[in-house]
Amino acid sequence: MSILVIAEHHNGQLADSIAHVVAAAQAIGGDIDILVAGENVAGVAEAAAKLAGVAKVRTADDGVYAHQLAEPMAELIAELAGDYSHVLAAASTHGKNVLPRVAALKDVAALSEVIGVESPDTFLRPIYAGNAIATVQSSDALKVLTVRTTAFDAVDATGSAEVEAVSATVENTLSRFVDEELASSDRPELGSARVVVSGGRGMGNGENFTLLDGIADKLGAAIGASRAAVDAGFVPNDMQVGQTGKIVAPELYIAVGISGAIQHLAGMKDAKVIVAINKDEEAPIFQVADYGLVGDLFDVLPELESKL
Amino acid sequence: MKVLVAVKRVIDYNVKIRVKPDHSDVDLTNVKMAMNPFCEIAVEEAVRLKEKGVASEVVAVTIGPKAAQEQLRTALALGADRAIHVETDDKVESLTAAKLLKRVVDDEQPGLTILGKQAIDTDNNQTGQMLAALAGMGQGTFASEVQVEGDEVQVTREIDGGLQTVALKLPAVITTDLRLNEPRYAKLPDIMKAKKKPIDVKSPEDMGVAVASSLSVLKVESPAERKGGTKVASVDELVDKLKNEAKVIA
Numbered sequence A: 001m002s003i004l005v006i007a008e009h010h011n012g013q014l015a016d017s018i019a020h021v022v023a024a025a026q027a028i029g030g031d032i033d034i035l036v037a038g039e040n041v042a043g044v045a046e047a048a049a050k051l052a053g054v055a056k057v058r059t060a061d062d063g064v065y066a067h068q069l070a071e072p073m074a075e076l077i078a079e080l081a082g083d084y085s086h087v088l089a090a091a092s093t094h095g096k097n098v099l100p101r102v103a104a105l106k107d108v109a110a111l112s113e114v115i116g117v118e119s120p121d122t123f124l125r126p127i128y129a130g131n132a133i134a135t136v137q138s139s140d141a142l143k144v145l146t147v148r149t150t151a152f153d154a155v156d157a158t159g160s161a162e163v164e165a166v167s168a169t170v171e172n173t174l175s176r177f178v179d180e181e182l183a184s185s186d187r188p189e190l191g192s193a194r195v196v197v198s199g200g201r202g203m204g205n206g207e208n209f210t211l212l213d214g215i216a217d218k219l220g221a222a223i224g225a226s227r228a229a230v231d232a233g234f235v236p237n238d239m240q241v242g243q244t245g246k247i248v249a250p251e252l253y254i255a256v257g258i259s260g261a262i263q264h265l266a267g268m269k270d271a272k273v274i275v276a277i278n279k280d281e282e283a284p285i286f287q288v289a290d291y292g293l294v295g296d297l298f299d300v301l302p303e304l305e306s307k308l
Numbered sequence B: 001m002k003v004l005v006a007v008k009r010v011i012d013y014n015v016k017i018r019v020k021p022d023h024s025d026v027d028l029t030n031v032k033m034a035m036n037p038f039c040e041i042a043v044e045e046a047v048r049l050k051e052k053g054v055a056s057e058v059v060a061v062t063i064g065p066k067a068a069q070e071q072l073r074t075a076l077a078l079g080a081d082r083a084i085h086v087e088t089d090d091k092v093e094s095l096t097a098a099k100l101l102k103r104v105v106d107d108e109q110p111g112l113t114i115l116g117k118q119a120i121d122t123d124n125n126q127t128g129q130m131l132a133a134l135a136g137m138g139q140g141t142f143a144s145e146v147q148v149e150g151d152e153v154q155v156t157r158e159i160d161g162g163l164q165t166v167a168l169k170l171p172a173v174i175t176t177d178l179r180l181n182e183p184r185y186a187k188l189p190d191i192m193k194a195k196k197k198p199i200d201v202k203s204p205e206d207m208g209v210a211v212a213s214s215l216s217v218l219k220v221e222s223p224a225e226r227k228g229g230t231k232v233a234s235v236d237e238l239v240d241k242l243k244n245e246a247k248v249i250a
């Protein structure tokens, strides 16, 4: 078996998620290569080469891959895929954008959000907002998978793989990058934070989210939100946790003013410890919370911040 | 410009599913079904493009059993002009759905094809990307804003880090995210009118696409249950438990 992992990177930094994808590749077993495609990616390739268990880092350094748009990325990956039995990427918006396109170009199925590897052709994945786990076997010669990174522990950065440029070139006449508005935050990434504090509609408005800041500072936490809080414009979309937002599995998840709809639970119920703060003692979030505190968040949050 | 929208019949989003005792699948008997919420957003966007004069016609398509015509009627009530039903009782996986949709795209030649970003049953998030690949078109996935300008469409996409805008050459494929629009409710007169709008029924065989699958579901299980439900009486007790019982804070 030979596995190609698609690197994801932003501003010259290899995404943390890739160390988890390599771990999933190790669970499948076989030679593991990483593809780093983009513009000026030498630094990213260097970081990828350090991941334990990686045989080779293949680089495609060209303006056509800038911003890693789906159309040229998929064409490149489909061209290289002939050398491999598996192509893996993180189940991030990037991986989900590119890999199904690769699968269709290769006329094979794709498996989304893989959370377990049973054998090289049999995988576990959640369906119905995580309310069922399916074991799915693929008979395709090439398996195309996106991996839920919270389900696999990251590999160490103790490797020293060789780096080699690929010769394939592609053109892109279908799409063009226009611009990007990226959230900047000093907090840890939502997907990989040890602690996540999330606010819901109960926060009332965007300003009140500052009530979560002090707590997040003390705990080194990322801040998330429910869909209702995003839809209401309290906070930006990249903070949404849930079935159709980000999936998190921190050691501690604190849900504040969130009722606990199944779509929200789908994104956080694999947290090790869940705390719920809600003024309605009947709120469904309490059914999954290890520690539920019934109370008004406007009283509880300042007190909690002072006592941490 | 014609706009094609793909709509899928799925379990209603409020229903909590159960796994069958024999672990063969989830139990969908007598479960309430509805249009996939992301497809409602797709229909709404297509109808708005028509109202703005950008689209000349909105065609809705579904692949599924006879009962999926309910979702086509909903699309017609919301403003689609006509509908295509690719009727099959088989389980259709994303790649097959994309191949069938590609045939429809070949016939109809839409300027834009709009799909939901993910169906809330299988949570695959694949079909739109696969269709774009098969049709050789650009893709604007997870769209929160769509603007047609000349022979291009600009799509603002919800990505992990924030928002990204790309310009795609038309024809193109778009998949919807939650913030693209807020779908309207169908009004009674429109529901009545929709009953008279045409639905063209085809079979995958007519279209020359085999409903084959390279994936087999070996079993379906319930996830590990959480033992929640414990309440604490005060912030002091909460902090104490987090430190000394759960040991997740220092």
Ligand SMILES: Cc1cc2nc3c(=O)[nH]c(=O)nc-3n(C[C@H](O)[C@H](O)[C@H](O)COP(=O)(O)OP(=O)(O)OC[C@H]3O[C@@H](n4cnc5c(N)ncnc54)[C@H](O)[C@@H]3O)c2cc1C
Residues within 6 Å of the ligand: A199, A200, A201, A202, A203, A225, A226, A227, A228, A229, A240, A241, A242, A243, A244, A245, A246, A256, A257, A258, A259, A260, A261, A262, A263, A264, A267, A277, A278, A279, A280, A283, A295, A296, A297, A298, B013, B037, B038, B120
């Ligand atoms: C297709 C689809 C996809 C979806 N995807 C997602 C998703 O990915 N993520 C997601 O989160 N949701 C998602 N949803 C939405 C989901 O169904 C719920 O509507 C949403 O999670 C509710 O958000 P909420 O809990 O913040 O709001 P509400 O349900 O309104 O709950 C607010 C809670 O705050 C409490 N509260 C109010 N004031 C106070 C106070 N002063 N002190 C303490 N508590 C207070 C209330 O008691 C209540 O329990 C999706 C829905 C659909 C249809």
Ligand SMILES: Cc1cc2nc3c(=O)[nH]c(=O)nc-3n(C[C@H](O)[C@H](O)[C@H](O)COP(=O)(O)OP(=O)(O)OC[C@H]3O[C@@H](n4cnc5c(N)ncnc54)[C@H](O)[C@@H]3O)c2cc1C
Residues within 6 Å of the ligand: A109, A110, A111, A112, A125, A127, A134, A136, B006, B007, B008, B009, B025, B036, B038, B039, B042, B061, B062, B063, B064, B091, B092, B093, B094, B095, B097, B114, B115, B116, B117, B118, B119, B120, B121, B122, B123, B124, B125, B126, B127, B128, B215, B217, B220
């Ligand atoms: C337990 C289980 C696990 C499965 N795992 C996989 C898997 O890992 N990979 C896989 O490929 N299949 C899988 N399947 C097959 C599955 O049955 C789905 O039918 C198939 O994946 C269809 O794609 P989707 O609707 O989930 O696609 P998505 O890509 O999530 O749907 C996106 C959009 O595509 C459009 N669309 C999708 N289907 C239709 C349709 N029938 N008619 C009209 N528009 C449509 C809609 O606009 C929809 O919003 C699995 C099935 C089961 C029961």
